[in-house]
Amino acid sequence: MKTFALRGVAAIRLSVLTDETTSPARQLEACQQAAAALNIDIADRIANDLDVSASKVGPFDRPELGEWLYRPDDFDALIFWRFDRAIRSMSDMRDLAAWAKEHRIMLVFAEGIGGTGRLIFDFRNPLDPIAELMMTLFAFAAQVEATSIRERVVGAHAAMRTMPLRWAGGKLPFGYMAAPMPAEHGAGVTLVPDPEAVKLLTRIIRGILAGESASAVAAKLNAEGALTWRDYISQKVGKPLGGKSPKSKHGEKGRVFSRWTWTGDTVTGILRSPALLGWKLHKNQPVRDAQGAPVLFTETPLLTREEFDAINAVLAARANKLSGTIRRDSAPAMLLRVVHCHACTERMYLSRKSDRRAHDLYHCNPRSRGMDCNGTASIRAEWIHAYVEREFLRRVGHIPYHKVTVTPGYDPAPEIAATRAEFDAHQEQEGRQKSQSGRDSWQARHDALDSRLAELESTPARPERREIVPTGRTYGDDWRDADIEGKRAMLLEAGAKLTVRKGPRAPRELDESLVEFTLSGELDPIVEELDGLAEAETERPTVPTAPGIRVPTNKPTESTSASTTRNTPPSASTPHNDVREEPSWPAVPRPRNGLIVDETPPLTPGGRRVLVAV
Helix, strand or coil, X not given: CCCCCEEEEEEEEECCCCCHHHCHHHHHHHHHHHHHHCCEECCCCEEEEECCCCCCCCHHHCHHHHHHHCCHHHCCEEEECCHHHHCCCXXXXXXXXXXXXHHCCEEEECCCHHHCCCEEEECXXXXXXXXXXXXXXXXXXXXXXXXXXXXXXXXXXXXXXCCCCCCCCCCCCCCEEEEECCHHHCCCEEEEECHHHHHHHHHHHHHHHCCCCHHHHHHHHHHCCCCXXXXXXXXXXXXXXXXXXXXXXXXXXXXXXXXXXXXXXHHHHHHHCHHHHCECEECCEECECCCCCECECCCCCCCCHHHHHHHHHHHHHHHHHCCCCCCHHHCXXXXXXXXXXXXXXXXXXXXXXXXXXXXXEEECCHHHHCCCCCCCCEEEHHHHHHHHHHHXXXXXXXXXXXXXXXXXXXXXXXXXXXXXXXXXXXXXXXXXXXXXHHHHHHHHHHHHHHHHHHHHHCCCXXXXXXEEEEEEEEHHHHHHHCCHHHHHHHHHHCCEEEEECCCCCCCCCCCHHHEEEEECCCCHHHHHHHHHHHHHHHHCCCCCCCCEEEEECCCCCCCCCCCEEEXXXXXXXXXXXXXXXXXXXCCEECCCCCCEECCCCCCCCCCCCCEEEC
């Protein structure tokens, strides 16, 4: 029985997975043949680093090879197909040779430079300097070759970058897949919408514009097992999902993930990328033609400019609204940003029950803000939740709302602002060019941006169109279907505010004279009119009524403003069971922070869709 004296690791590397001339199978076969000739056992010790550039990623930083290099006691020989599979710089080769010398590892290259015979550098003898010298010479040749290749690739990419519809390669932007260029545009590759990604983008947009946060959308996608774009591409090309995260800023090793997960930043990054418009980007800046217009990599962008601006307007508005600090322990609280202390007017936060606290409490905590409060308020959460729900539904629960179908308009202002920022940044480089070619290039881009700005400034804005459609639902229906965060959103949208005065210690029940509930949002005029009608109805009990709103017929014992409910405990002289039907009030569109994509028609690549606010 044949025995093997050395344990070997076969290192496979590929810059582009579709490069058939240096396929992983061919590399592995060459490594196995070299190992058999040198009596080296590879077994299952294989480091597969695909889509990894040797010019950009050194041996110790590659996902799989790096793991083996940090375990030198587990093998005796490291086998590559050729020199360029291992390194493309002298510094990387110097580090690899020093490592092999320190740990007495044999380095084997199945084929030499230019396809010549096998190269063996045996560092098991630390006193032999020839191996290190020869590796340095070969590394110099590899670095010269890498520099030449880089210059050719950079030149080719620069030329293809300005070609309309031509895709020069690289990481695919979200939502697109490579396809042959249409015959009328010549040879090459272009990008077209990926059907599965279009469905995923539709779900993301509907969630965001329906009022969900980016993190909530990401959580739903993770719960449903939806693949991230990175994993989706890996699955399509037959690569394993997941991977290794990069090193941290503190030098800690990256973590290995079986699959990547969605995050809020991932969702917003997709929605804010101009790639949804089909724009080519270079160093995160749009590539422009001689007239300053963005160069496209596809005939069918995923979104129109109007849709892109509408979605990003929602994200920007939400970012501004949520820019304040949110206490993590209060994030699930229904009345966060709604309940305030009457004495200092600051927000009250929810403290969960514990061994020292029998109930959940909203309380004012002035010390955390570095200030004093002469009437620090505290109130039991279950009492105030029930009170707010009762008052909110009493005042607006019966109001029906309409769905407003919005056909987006077009406003050139966002693109003008982005182009102007790009133009200003370019202006700062004026006069820094040393060559005439550099000055000519600067002037050409200056003229292109200026032309684009002139074109955008002469483009008229087109207003959006709205159509009101009945929904058959009321605010009360939506409240009953909402979770805690949904109810909080409804309160904030209606401009609800609850102020709490300091009360006695250990109360047995809610003293409603210590609380004040107001509405100041878009519903306030409707509520005010309804309250006025309700009060007038108590003075005219014989007025004919119609099915609709039910309100108390007795005058309140205390004057109540239209947008404020100031409560006192009921007395025996204030009956509450005598009600009369109020004439129904016209439905009002429910205010929302954002838009959602209507179910009909569905989202289609490059098509015009209807965005609706509900």
